[in-house]
Amino acid sequence: MVFIDEISRNEVFIACITAWFVAQLLKVILTLIFENRVDVSRFVGSGGMPSSHSSIVTSLTTAVGLKRGYSSVEFAISLVLALIVMYDAAGVRRAVGKQAQILNTMIEDIHAHKKDVFTEERLKELVGHTPIEVLAGALLGIIIANIMI
Incomplete structure (x- = not known):
C-alpha cells in the first residue's frame, strides 16, 4: 500500500x-x-x-x-x-441555515393547526458559520x- x-x-x-x-x-x-x-x-x-x-x-x-x-x-x-x-x-451556508429555521417554524405552526400536512423531518439548521x-x-x-x- x-x-x-x-x-x-x-x-x-x-x-x-x-x-x-x-x-x-x-x-x-x-x-x-x-x-x-x-x-x-x-x-x-x-x-x-x-x-x-x-x-x-x-x-x-x-x-x-x-x-x-x-x-x-x-x-x-x-x-x-x-x-x-x-x-x-459564512455566506451561502449560513443563509441556508437561517432559511431552515424559518421553514421549521412555519412547519411547526402548520402542524399546530392542521395535523399530517407535512411528513418531512425538520430541516438541518446548523449548516453555516458566523x-x-x-x-x-x-x-x-x-x-x-x-x-x-
Whole structure:
C-alpha cells in the first residue's frame, strides 16, 4: 500500500487532518461547556464554533506557504480555495441555515393547526458559520500548521 504509506508521511495532509480533528473536538467540548450536555454528533456535524472548514483550508494554505513559499503557484491556488470555502461557510451556508429555521417554524405552526400536512423531518439548521466562527477556525488552522510544519 504505497499510497497509504506516502500519505501518512505527508506533513501538509497530516496538519490539515489535525486542524479538522481539533476543530471538531472543540465543538464537542464547547457544547459541553456552554450547553451542559455531551453531543458527540457535533464531532461530525457542520456549523458551530470553530469552523472546521476554515480550519482545514487555512491549515492547508499555511502549510503550503511554509513548504513551497508564499509566492508559489501552489500557495496562490490554496489561498483562493480557502477564501472561497470561508466565504461559502459564512455566506451561502449560513443563509441556508437561517432559511431552515424559518421553514421549521412555519412547519411547526402548520402542524399546530392542521395535523399530517407535512411528513418531512425538520430541516438541518446548523449548516453555516458566523464570521467569528470562520475567523476562529481560520486562526486555529494557521496555528496548527505553524506548529506541525
